[in-house]
Amino acid sequence: MLSGFTKCPGLFYATPAQDGILSRIRIPGGILNSKQCRAIAEIADLYGGGYVDVTNRANLQIREIHQGINTEVLKRLQELGLGSNNTAVDQIRNIMTSPTAGIDSQELVDTRPFVQAWDNYIKANSQLSALSAKFSVCFDGGGIVSVSDRVNDIVFAAVLVDGIVYFRLCISDGAKGKPAKDTKILLPLQKCLPVLAALADVYLAHIEPNSKPKLRLREVVNNLGCENYLQEVQQRLAFALSFLQQKEEFVERISNYHHIGIHPQRQPSLFYLGVVLPLGRIETMQILGLAELAEKYGSGTLRLTPWQNILLTDIPQQWVADVQSEIAALGLDCSVSNINSGLVACSGKRGCAASATDTKGDALVLAEYLKNRVSLDSPVNIHFSGCAKSCAQHSKSDITLLGVSVEDDNGTVEGYRVYVGVDDNDLQFGREYQFVTVANLPALIEQMLLVYKTQRLNHDETFREFANRYEITQLKQLCDRSRVLTNLP
Numbered sequence: 001m002l003s004g005f006t007k008c009p010g011l012f013y014a015t016p017a018q019d020g021i022l023s024r025i026r027i028p029g030g031i032l033n034s035k036q037c038r039a040i041a042e043i044a045d046l047y048g049g050g051y052v053d054v055t056n057r058a059n060l061q062i063r064e065i066h067q068g069i070n071t072e073v074l075k076r077l078q079e080l081g082l083g084s085n086n087t088a089v090d091q092i093r094n095i096m097t098s099p100t101a102g103i104d105s106q107e108l109v110d111t112r113p114f115v116q117a118w119d120n121y122i123k124a125n126s127q128l129s130a131l132s133a134k135f136s137v138c139f140d141g142g143g144i145v146s147v148s149d150r151v152n153d154i155v156f157a158a159v160l161v162d163g164i165v166y167f168r169l170c171i172s173d174g175a176k177g178k179p180a181k182d183t184k185i186l187l188p189l190q191k192c193l194p195v196l197a198a199l200a201d202v203y204l205a206h207i208e209p210n211s212k213p214k215l216r217l218r219e220v221v222n223n224l225g226c227e228n229y230l231q232e233v234q235q236r237l238a239f240a241l242s243f244l245q246q247k248e249e250f251v252e253r254i255s256n257y258h259h260i261g262i263h264p265q266r267q268p269s270l271f272y273l274g275v276v277l278p279l280g281r282i283e284t285m286q287i288l289g290l291a292e293l294a295e296k297y298g299s300g301t302l303r304l305t306p307w308q309n310i311l312l313t314d315i316p317q318q319w320v321a322d323v324q325s326e327i328a329a330l331g332l333d334c335s336v337s338n339i340n341s342g343l344v345a346c347s348g349k350r351g352c353a354a355s356a357t358d359t360k361g362d363a364l365v366l367a368e369y370l371k372n373r374v375s376l377d378s379p380v381n382i383h384f385s386g387c388a389k390s391c392a393q394h395s396k397s398d399i400t401l402l403g404v405s406v407e408d409d410n411g412t413v414e415g416y417r418v419y420v421g422v423d424d425n426d427l428q429f430g431r432e433y434q435f436v437t438v439a440n441l442p443a444l445i446e447q448m449l450l451v452y453k454t455q456r457l458n459h460d461e462t463f464r465e466f467a468n469r470y471e472i473t474q475l476k477q478l479c480d481r482s483r484v485l486t487n488l489p
């Protein structure tokens with residue numbers, strides 16, 4: 001049976017939601033094999049809604065569970081390597097890494113062994129069950145598909161200094177939703193695990209283990225001061241931490257959906273295919289189909305991405321076209337022009353009482369509307385959030401839509417505050433563009449995307465960069481002018 005409820009669900013820590021119980025399965029690094037996929041699909045069919053959701057930490061979530069999952073079934077998942085034998089640590093946040101670790105043609109280091117080592121360490125040390133369930137760790141290997149801008153408490157970002165690869169250590173100490181900040185500590189790769197263990201130990205020394213909710217790492221760092229926190233870390237280490245002397249700032253690399261589509265791997269003649277999942281959801285029939293393709297053509301491996309998509313890896317060049325058409329036969333595709341590739345929505349009204357709008361429903365309506373109206377040549381990240389908490393995506397989007405309900409003469413109207421680009425004052429959502437009702441949203445976004453396509457400097461300019469070149473009033477003028485020319489409402 002499911003063993004209990006907490007705010008952050010794990011495989012053994014299910015949580016109630018409006019549509020039933022939600023069970024989240026930790027997949028360290030987002031990497032799973034075809035057997036694990038089949039077992040999860042079976043549970044989703046038997047106990048859940050017949051689908052699984054990929055989360056923004058590359059976990060899998062089964063929803064609409066209305067009865068307890070049999071202990072034998074959970075045991076079988078553990079035997080397949082899913083979930084920890086030490087269930088007390090199962091709720092800790094999934095360990096994040098680039099979904100292309102080990103296959104990325106430009107990465108500096110394969111981060112998979114670090115993910116595995118930290119996962120083993122968590123499982124072997126039950127005192128870590130006192131960590132906040134939100135204690136989040138990320139390893140970025142310095143490749144094309146970067147995860148260093150994802151929101152995590154601790155980030156190890158690979159950098160090359162004088163021909164040697166190190167990890168730069170970044171720690172969250174700012175406001176909620178802000179990426180971790182560079183500490184200027186440069187770590188030889190093999191020192192990363194002892195430092196991580198010391199960081200966790202200092203955190204545990206400064207929290208009340210039974211308090212609910214637990215302090216976040218950034219709160220402990222802020223209470224102590226970052227320098228003092230790092231001094232306590234140093235006291236627990238048998239070697240001296242070295243700080244980078246140069247003045248150069250750590251350049252955070254922005255992820256931009258390089259994983260969607262067909263890409264060569266660092267291994268000659270092998271390719272990976274980034275498959276778009278609309279709002280991270282995949283039917284069990286589709287996940288079973290992808291598992292079969294992974295076995296038939298690849299190495300049996302599937303990788304979940306923090307952008308809620310999925311990769312099929314290790315596909316020999318001669319089979320790429322066949323795999324692509326078999327993916328299409330499953331009702332999925334690998335196209336960067338698919339508007340769904342950059343669309344993100346939180347649970348919204350259907351799964352969260354705090355939501356002002358049906359974010360997922362509105363996002364799907366938008367995708368359907370844009371499907372045959374706007375053809376993109378690279379993904380535009382459009383983020384629907386039902387309230388200011390912004391659970392589904394803490395990092396900046398190209399376009400953010402914040403759900404609100406307002407009163408007018410006809411009663412309550414649902415709509416969105418639209419934000420674009422990045423705000424100079426570093427506001428969470430970017431620069432406010434306007435309010436739009438749910439009904440008028442699709443046409444407004446269509447107009448913005450059409451203007452972006454015709455007015456951008458070149459094909460490499462992202463929507464965010466494009467929007468940042470203009471004052472909001474200028475952007476509106478461009479859209480209004482275009483609306484008249486194209487006869488849009």
Ligand code: SF4
Nearest residue numbers: 346352386387390391
């Ligand atoms: S962002 Fe707000 S509305 Fe959406 S899931 Fe989180 S708390 Fe709920």
